[in-house]
Amino acid sequence: MSTAYIVDDDAAIRDALLWLFKSRAVPALAWQSAEEFIEDYSARMAGCLLLDIRMDGMTGLELFEQLQARDCRLPVIFLTGHGDVGMAVSALKRGAHDFIEKPFNDNELVNRVLIALELDARNCRERADLASVEARLQQLTERERAVMDRILAGKLNKVIADELGIAMRTVEVHRARLFEKMGVKSAVELAQRLARRS
């Protein structure tokens, strides 16, 4: 389930943001410090991260850097006062998803969070797809793989049969098996699925 994770040291802000997300039916969770969030963080978290830059203890930027070091893929939206726009921009260049200056338009904030959630969901799907393609490729036999390479090169069944020194009928069987294992219905679909991998 995609969730908006909020890290802010101001209780009122946390409460208000939770109320705001609730009003738009966006699931949200809040932490009062970066340290506590780091403790609870797991790679299975899905959604987006709302980080206040100015906090007591570890700042939002430091948290962002630590998460990057842990290969966290969550999109990060920085919430900044006017004093730390520069920091926010530099964070953006280092891979942050967005930054929103306080005071913000609240629904606009929710919209941007929704975009980030969608982005994260898509990223998750893609990562899952990629993983499944790999798994399917592992199931192919030597012969099926050779046939697949030639199909991707755009060769006809007859040419493939000649090259491999097998009957055209056998090529067709391999082809059907291969398509079934890779979960595709046509050569075009196969090409698309493999292209994403690279």
Place this chain on the structure above:
Amino acid sequence: MRRAIAVDGNLPPRAPRWAWVLPRLAAILVPIVIGALLWLLHHNDLDDQRTTMISDVLWLEQNLRFQMERNLEQLRLLNIDTVETRATPTYDARAQALIQNGSGLVQIVRLDRIGRLRSVTPAAAPDQRQRLRSLAVFTEASRRAVQLDKPIYSKPFNLDVDDPCFAIFVPHYNDRPADVIVGVYSVHALLYQMVPWWFTEKYRVSVMDANGATLSSKSRVQTSDSDLSYQVAFDPPGQGYTLAVVAYHHGTRLLPALLMMTIVLLTVAILVSLWAVKRHVQRRHVAEKALREEYAFRKAMEDSLLTGLRARDLDGYIVYVNPAFCQMVGWSADELIGREPPMPYWAPEEMAQTLTVYEQIMAGTAPHEAVELRFQRKNGERFDALIYEAPLIDANGVHHGWMASMLDITERKRAEERYRQQQDKLQFTARLVTMGEMASTLAHELNQPLSAISSYATGCLNLLDDSNGAAAAESDVVHTLRKVVAQAQRAGQVIRRVHEFVRRREPMQEPCAINTVVEDATGLIEVAARWRGVRLQLDLAPNLPPVQVDKVMIEQLLLNLIRNGMDAMAQTVADQRLLVVATVSHERGVCVSVSDRGPGIAPAVAAQLYEPFFSTKQEGMGMGLNICRSIAELHHGRLWFEERANGNGTTFSLWLPVE
């Protein structure tokens, strides 16, 4: 009294080296020449004496010879008479007379033809006659005289002990044989009787035999030296005898000796005085050299001073300036010496003040500490000088004038001003940083509750919006609205805290004269004004009622306005930079106005003038006028500005009520 001190250090030149050669040469030559002269004179004297002595000796010898000739003649006559007359008594008498005559004869002996002794005069004792008879010399001589028939002198013999004698044998030379008369001479007697007294006074006369032994001497006194002596052979009578004459002394004559002595003394005196003069001159040279060096040293010290020195006489004329002074003012020493006030380096705009100081100095009432004056250089550049004036009193304690040392403190003052400006800027920056910090904190503090409020409100609106479709419990919305109120109050608290912080310093209001405040404020900024070339003019109304104000705050306000006015005139022509601060009684209060001659305030700017953080200056933080207005309002006064007539600058006015 107008007098220039001529100091050029040109002492009379040293005497050339060769000038001393002549006196030295003279000092050497004079003793030599005088010595030579003395020697020559002495030599001449000796020569003279010798000549005199020789002639004396010759005269003596001739005299002796002459006397002996006479004796010979007498003896012959005696012999002839005796032979002719045979009168023995007559012979005795005449022989006696001959002996007593004092002609050197001591005995007259009569011998017969064959040499037998016939008589002896004066009568001798028989042993003496025997002795005469036995004398070989005697017999031999008498024989020869008879044979030759002419007078013969005998060889010397001793008649008695230590009585050398010789004799003359006179034969009767007629054709028949006759007696021989013998005249015996004693050398002693001869000398005593025949040498005159004056001769013996000068010389020691002696007779010496062939062996050089002295037979007889007229004087027993020995002469000290024998360089002046003369010997003549006493021959024939002596037969080997010598007549020797020695001068007793070289007759040193008194007058020439005295003369010589005087000359020598004078020469010594001259030499001594010459030496004294030389020593004196040498000492003078040493003293002169020391003086020269001392002078050069002092001059070098004076010239290398960075402090300008100037001496004036009692009438104020410049009598001396050192190079540092000339360099400071740009006029040369020749142009300055002899000048009377006003001096060319007095700046025209400071003339009155300079003249006052000058008159104080001349009257002797000038303050002892340094005076600061603004002068101009020859090229018109102005500079600030620090002058110490002191009476010029010579070694005798006579007051001749005034001595001043002058320091160019332009650079120093500029540095001070720069430092001050830098400090200002620093302070300004510090304030700016503090304010920025404060503003940033404030913004953050307010942002938080406002953001929260906004989020709560948006959430509420979202729930109330039907299209969103999410059901909301009424109690939830109410609950959230309470939170909104709480956050709004939180924001209010922040604002109140800020206000309290600003309000913390209450003004210390006390009654004071506004003119004093204005004077104090302008006094603080006078230096800065001078450096910016802005003239400050005070136009203060008398008898203004006292106002109840915080003096420091009002001063700050005025300083701000004056500084703004000066800044406004940065582009104004230099001699137009006039800032007038005026006080006047106005509407139950007093009004202070600050008028500049700047370009005025553009309408667009005028509208924003009091807006916080608005500034027309690059470095301004836009709080100045804002604060000014706050101060004015704190005092229940007003602050406003208006364009001056025909756009010639701006006037800011502060009105303060009088209770």
